[in-house]
Each structure stands twice: as structure tokens, then as C-alpha cells.
Amino acid sequence: MKFAYTILYVEDVVKTIEFYEKAFGFQRKFIIPEKDYGELISGETTIAFASTALGESNFRNGFEKSSKSSKPFGVELVFTTENIEVDFQKAINAGAHEYESLKEKPWGQTVGYVRDMNGFLIEICTPIKAE
Numbered sequence: 001m002k003f004a005y006t007i008l009y010v011e012d013v014v015k016t017i018e019f020y021e022k023a024f025g026f027q028r029k030f031i032i033p034e035k036d037y038g039e040l041i042s043g044e045t046t047i048a049f050a051s052t053a054l055g056e057s058n059f060r061n062g063f064e065k066s067s068k069s070s071k072p073f074g075v076e077l078v079f080t081t082e083n084i085e086v087d088f089q090k091a092i093n094a095g096a097h098e099y100e101s102l103k104e105k106p107w108g109q110t111v112g113y114v115r116d117m118n119g120f121l122i123e124i125c126t127p128i129k130a131e
Contacts, residue, residue: 006077007048009055009063010118013038016049019117023094024079024087047077068097072121076113080127084110088124096122 010016013031017038020026026047031038036051055063066073081087088102096114099121104110111125 003045005046005048007050008118008120009052009065010049011052013049013051016116016118019095020047023091023096023116024122025090066119068115068117068119070119072099072115072119076121076123078123078125080125082126084112084124084126088112088114091122091124 008016014035017028017031017040020040021028026040026042029039029041029046036054037048039046039048052065064073079087084102091114092098095117098112099115100111100113102110102112107128109126109128111123114122114124116122
């Protein structure tokens with residue numbers, strides 16, 4: 001088996017993809033004509049977005065929607081960068097909300113957290129250096 005996709009269910013797929021392009025520098029792979037599903041070019045694992053309406057049609061038992069007004073889910077997307085201060089500020093300038101400021105961890109990694117326009121938690125960090 002191979003980990004292939006992370007799909008986040010959002011109210012507006014197009015606006016979310018535009019946000020990820022501005023905030024994190026990703027490029028869109030595609031958005032389907034119905035505008036209820038789209039993907040980013042994001043490396044080996046695809047980050048995708050589907051509309052909450054599509055999620056409601058997929059899950060007859062329902063699902064918990066992400067919201068900026070509540071605490072984030074206990075899961076995060078993690079983006080690594082060598083330019084941590086610049087990229088963290090770029091995300092905030094594009095509309096991400098700072099959740100935890102940049103901090104250096106005991107193992108030497110710098111880590112900060114933002115929330116996207118839908119309330120999803122995103123870690124922006126430097127790569128962990130192998131010794």
C-alpha cells in the first residue's frame with residue numbers, strides 16, 4: 001500500500017486552492033468543472049480538496065466539518081522549508097492565522113503553526129537534520 005492523498009473537505013474548493021497557492025507556493029494540478037474537487041502539485045503525496053457537499057454525499061453517517069471558530073482537529077499538514085521566517089510570514093500575509101509562533105525545538109528544528117482559511121492546522125518547519 002502507498003499513502004497517496006490527503007483530502008480536506010472545505011466550503012469553497014476554488015478559494016482554498018487559491019489560498020494554498022498564495023500562502024504556501026503550491027501550484028494547482030486541476031479543479032474539476034463542477035468546482036467541488038481539486039488537487040495541488042505537492043510532492044509524492046497529493047493534497048486535495050473536496051466540497052463539504054461532496055463529503056456529505058460520500059459519508060451517509062456524516063463527518064465533522066472544520067471551522068476557524070473551534071479548536072483545530074488533532075491532525076496537521078506539515079510543510080518543510082529552509083526559509084522558515086520568510087515562509088511563515090508569507091503564509092500569514094496571505095491570510096493564514098498564526099496559531100503558535102515559531103519556536104526552536106530541543107532537537108534543533110524550528111516549528112510554527114498556522115490555521116488555514118477553513119481552520120485546518122498547518123505546521124511550517126525546518127527539516128530535521130540527520131546526524
